[in-house]
Amino acid sequence: MRQTYFISDLHLSENRPDILHAFYQFLDSHMTSNVDALYILGDFFEVWVGDDYETPFTLGIAERLNQLAEKNINVYFVHGNRDFLVGKRFAARASIALLPEQSVINLYGTPTVILHGDEMCTQDEAYQAFRRKSRGWWWPRLMLAMPLWYRKRVARQAREKSKLSQMDKPPEVLDVTQDAVTKMFEKFAVKNMIHGHTHRPNIHKNEVFGSTRTVLGDWYTQSSYIVANENGLSLHCDPFAK
Secondary structure, eight states: OOEEEEEOOOOBOTTOHHHHHHHHHHHHHHOOTTEEEEEEESOOBSOOOOTTOOOHHHHHHHHHHHHHHHTTOEEEEEOOSSOTTOOHHHHHHHTOEEOOSEEEEEETTEEEEEEOOGGGOTTOHHHHHHHHHHTSSHHHHHHHHSOHHHHHHHHHHHHHHHHHHHHTSOGGGGSOOHHHHHHHHHHHTOSEEEEOSSOOOEEEEETTTTEEEEEOOOSSSEEEEEEEETTEEEEEEEEOOO
16 A cells, blocks of 8 residues: 655754664665655754755765655655755755645645644744744845854754743643634645644544644654555654664
């Protein structure tokens, strides 16, 4: 049976070799000949300061993704709030296709909207203001025009500020709102949604509207992924091996 996989929020970094090892194990175990595609729904990297930041770490990941293309497995990438600067240069090296922030795909006969999900956390007004700026036309161009050392410093300071900010916010502020979810369903006229960002893996079914929203988990202590086929989809959260 043909299958499609979805992952999100791996937050890959050189400081967490265990996550990278789990990701490579995931590829070895699941990316077989019956897989049509792998969708990466944002925050694949802990931070991305530009495609010109090339290290054995980033080049190794690109090579592993490129190997999927050689096996005729399509890899699609949706930007997250940590890696929205991933561009065409890395995409070409990794043989991945960059998708818009929100896309509707035909998932074995079921129209499904896929996205990272941060745009639906509308109660976090400070973050939404930054999101509008960082996803605009001028801010990414300005940042990428800066020297690499400067971009790395800005990214480090932004991560530290984000951690402090999240500590002061109630959990519900960091989650999606029902109003934003409803508007997303209405915008694309679908009944199925897959996203990440919140690190709260779950399958939410609304019996009144007949909709299903499946949320991927992070990869801090587990491998979280969705498997979809003609019979539906399933959410998996496999703890890392000791």
